[in-house]
């Protein structure tokens with residue numbers, strides 16, 4: 001436990017097989033990954049390669065067939081307070097206001113609402129949702145709903161934030177804005193973030209490290225470092241380093257999808 | 260709501276927004292009702308139909324006025340309403356709790372489901388005499404009949420609602436270390452509310468039927484008793500007047516349910532995925 005304490009997230013030889021009526025489906029095979037405390041990594045891979053399954057395993061929503069996951073050194077045996085998750089859709093509860101939605105983990109985990117309230121309001125302001133606290137989700141745009149979902153995942157102050165294609169349902173412009181906001185959140189909070197995406201652009205813009213996964217059964221086939229200094233801007237994406245990195249990832253992803 | 264008036268349109272079109280407004284629609288409905296009553300009165304008068312076969316609207320109105328102004332209708336309606344409301348609340352609560360129990364505890368589901376179906380398939384009219392024997396001519400037997408009538412739709416809809424909760428919502432609360440009970444409280448029950456209200460809306464109607472059936476089979480007071488008495492006396496005008504009272508009550512209860520539903524499920528039907 002002492003030697004792994006530097007790792008916020010540690011995945012060892014993870015395998016997952018779904019038993020279905022049509023026979024077993026091997027979703028993940030031999031996935032090993034260490035994520036440093038405070039690191040931002042992206043996982044990119046073809047559709048159906050087991051990315052969402054990986055998120056469910058990390059969040060303790062289902063059990064792996066083999067291997068082990070540790071968050072801050074503690075083996076994952078079920079849901080943990082050390083991790084916060086953001087799904088592809090915001091999954092806001094329509095009967096709760098934005099503030100109440102954001103405070104849902106506080107209610108469920110029985111954290112004192114008064115102390116959490118300050119943090120919630122501060123985070124809401126940080127993502128540009130100040131003034132929308134008493135609105136209902138259906139009164140907000142998709143981008144604003146997803147911002148609220150990110151705040152909700154952070155409100156109980158977990159070490160690790162894992163996001164599963166959080167911008168997939170949004171338009172290109174909103175995606176860019178939200179990427180910039182996620183970068184700012186990350187810079188200001190120092191969280192460890194695992195970002196699952198389909199977009200090479202987003203992965204490169206945001207990450208210290210980009211992990212490429214193969215088609216099913218999902219394996220890690222390549223890994224790219226991105227030491228480009230922060231804060232990054234979208235103009236930086238045109239720089240030679242980042243442009244060539246994107247091409248490399250593109251090629252690797254094409255090979256991964258072909259197999 | 261379209262309230263645009265196009266100057267170039269013919270005059271009939273300019274009247275449209277009025278007819279489509281709320282008052283316009285009510286006025287329209289009242290107009291049709293007046294027409295129907297007139298036609299009815301004319302047929303009874305022209306064909307000289309005897310009042311013990313089919314009463315004229317004016318005779319019904321007179322009976323209705325007498326019943327209401329003397330307080331007789333209100334007294335009996337009060338008793339029937341009491342049976343309906345108490346039975347409805349009790350039956351709905353039992354249906355709701357049973358539904359929650361059967362969804363959360365698979366064992367309960369296996370044990371209870373056959374009995375619930377068995378009880379439901381027996382017509383309430385067939386059980387009514389038994390209830391009178393066991394619980395007497397007073398309100399208790401009616402309350403039990405009403406409760407049995409409205410329990411089932413609430414139960415079935417509660418089960419359907421709880422089971423159809425979006426799996427992402429379940430994962431959400433489970434990922435927050437939520438217990439089974441917290442998942443139920445924070446997402447399953449609220450998500451099921453539109454279903455539960457569908458059950459309650461059906462339940463209200465069945466509750467009135469249950470109370471009247473109970474009063475037909477054996478009671479001393481209640482609208483059902485008045486209907487039977489008037490029927491025996493061939494006083495069909497009073498029977499019709501009582502039917503008017505009953506349907507007005509049904510419409511009001513139904514309206515009240517919808518009002519509550521709109522307050523509680525204000526979010527229903529608005530997408531926020």
Ligand SMILES: Nc1ncnc2c1ncn2[C@@H]1O[C@H](COP(=O)(O)OP(=O)(O)O)[C@@H](O)[C@H]1O
Nearest residue numbers: 018020025027046047048049050051052053054
């Ligand atoms: N609950 C499940 N039961 C059976 N098969 C599943 C289940 N969830 C996912 N799968 C299968 O596992 C594979 C990986 O799915 P998923 O993790 O959703 O991939 P991704 O998010 O990368 O698109 C897919 O082929 C999918 O059909």
Ligand SMILES: [Mg+2]
Nearest residue numbers: 051052164165
């Ligand atoms: Mg996915």
